[in-house]
Amino acid sequence: MTQAAILTLEPIERGGVPALTRTVYDLLALAGHRPQLIYRATDEVPTSSRWAALKYLLTTPPVRHTIKEDMRSIAVVDYPAPPRYQYHLPRLAGAALAAPIAAVVSGSSHVGLPLALARRPYVLWVATVYADELQGRADAGDPWAAKFMRRSDWPILEQQERLVYERAGVVLGLSPHTTAQIARRWPAVRGKLRTVFYPADTDRFQPGNGPADPPYLLLTARIRDPRKNVALLLRAYARVRAAFPTVRLIVAGDAPTPEMESLAAELGLRQSVTFTGHVSTAELVRLYQRATMFVFSSLQEGLGISVQDAMACGLPVVSTRCGGPEGLVQHGVTGLLVPNNDEAALALAVSELLAHPERARAMGAAGRARTLQEFARARVEAQLRASFKEVYPDDF
Numbered sequence: 001m002t003q004a005a006i007l008t009l010e011p012i013e014r015g016g017v018p019a020l021t022r023t024v025y026d027l028l029a030l031a032g033h034r035p036q037l038i039y040r041a042t043d044e045v046p047t048s049s050r051w052a053a054l055k056y057l058l059t060t061p062p063v064r065h066t067i068k069e070d071m072r073s074i075a076v077v078d079y080p081a082p083p084r085y086q087y088h089l090p091r092l093a094g095a096a097l098a099a100p101i102a103a104v105v106s107g108s109s110h111v112g113l114p115l116a117l118a119r120r121p122y123v124l125w126v127a128t129v130y131a132d133e134l135q136g137r138a139d140a141g142d143p144w145a146a147k148f149m150r151r152s153d154w155p156i157l158e159q160q161e162r163l164v165y166e167r168a169g170v171v172l173g174l175s176p177h178t179t180a181q182i183a184r185r186w187p188a189v190r191g192k193l194r195t196v197f198y199p200a201d202t203d204r205f206q207p208g209n210g211p212a213d214p215p216y217l218l219l220t221a222r223i224r225d226p227r228k229n230v231a232l233l234l235r236a237y238a239r240v241r242a243a244f245p246t247v248r249l250i251v252a253g254d255a256p257t258p259e260m261e262s263l264a265a266e267l268g269l270r271q272s273v274t275f276t277g278h279v280s281t282a283e284l285v286r287l288y289q290r291a292t293m294f295v296f297s298s299l300q301e302g303l304g305i306s307v308q309d310a311m312a313c314g315l316p317v318v319s320t321r322c323g324g325p326e327g328l329v330q331h332g333v334t335g336l337l338v339p340n341n342d343e344a345a346l347a348l349a350v351s352e353l354l355a356h357p358e359r360a361r362a363m364g365a366a367g368r369a370r371t372l373q374e375f376a377r378a379r380v381e382a383q384l385r386a387s388f389k390e391v392y393p394d395d396f
Helices: 016-030 050-059 089-098 109-117 130-139 143-148 154-167 176-185 187-192 230-243 258-266 281-290 305-312 343-355 357-375 377-391
Strands: 003-008 034-040 063-068 071-076 101-106 123-126 170-173 193-195 216-220 248-252 273-277 293-296 317-320 335-338
Touching (some): 003 109, 016 034, 016 377, 071 089, 101 109, 109 123, 109 154, 130 143, 176 193, 187 193, 293 343, 305 317
Parallel strands (some): 003 034, 003 101, 170 193, 216 248, 216 293, 293 317
């Protein structure tokens, strides 16, 4: 049994990166290895006051062995260092970083910096280029993101990102869009660059008995992330409802912000929009199975796992051209893609499918078929195993 280190973000319960991390952890365990996560415990630092944070930092061991989401883990205290130093902190894990097998799983690549500096071989599976993520946040109105890219640390962080890509044994982009962005920015890594999608759970997420009556549109996402662009969805839905007054909108994932609720009321949608907050997996599947279509309004995505889940459940998808979904949705076949941040185009595409339900049903069926063929777990796990074998030929 070989030790394996997985450098990642803090593995919270929900979200894209924890889902990728779980996939790699399970793959390594099934291959007979002993995986362990290494992450900065950012969410554990109290934010109620400076004194609370200082007390935590003074009394918490720098490195703590723990179990996170039933995975063996090492939590590294997240000291308040400048950004250029923060990704060095996992080096405090010491000997655990010297595991014979190593992987980096993240939204962007910086968490792999300790392995890159140590010149260790590793597999890198990454959702997005960091500049794309921050630009998406800035475009969504996040002032921190716009300011951050003007900081003196920014060029240093870009060099750290480049180093992690260039020293990886294999680089896996989560979508064709991410892969293309990596190749454009760092041509030197093209020879070791692959696209590996997240594996869809086609056994759990599968078609139900047909849409509910009255019909509803569905978005499931971490809607408090400004990149999800829920305001665009609400405004587009207001246009749709003028022509299809019985169609509802359900938004699941997080509790809505006051701004979202205020906009819904301002648009006269208080009675027709439901914000469910976080729901169980079983309830999430039920929401997919009874929906008429899935509408994705994001400004920037590395992939869009919820789009995959919707397709697995046989839903037609209407999505903005925001990156990742363009590698999932075949325009005119499994759904419709519209220009990014275009309220009128989004409303028109949704209305088009509502007006032609047979076409919408055919797209949903095609989406399910594509998911089974291209994104099913067995296929993706075989691709991941092959990638690890490239870097560690004697262990896979």
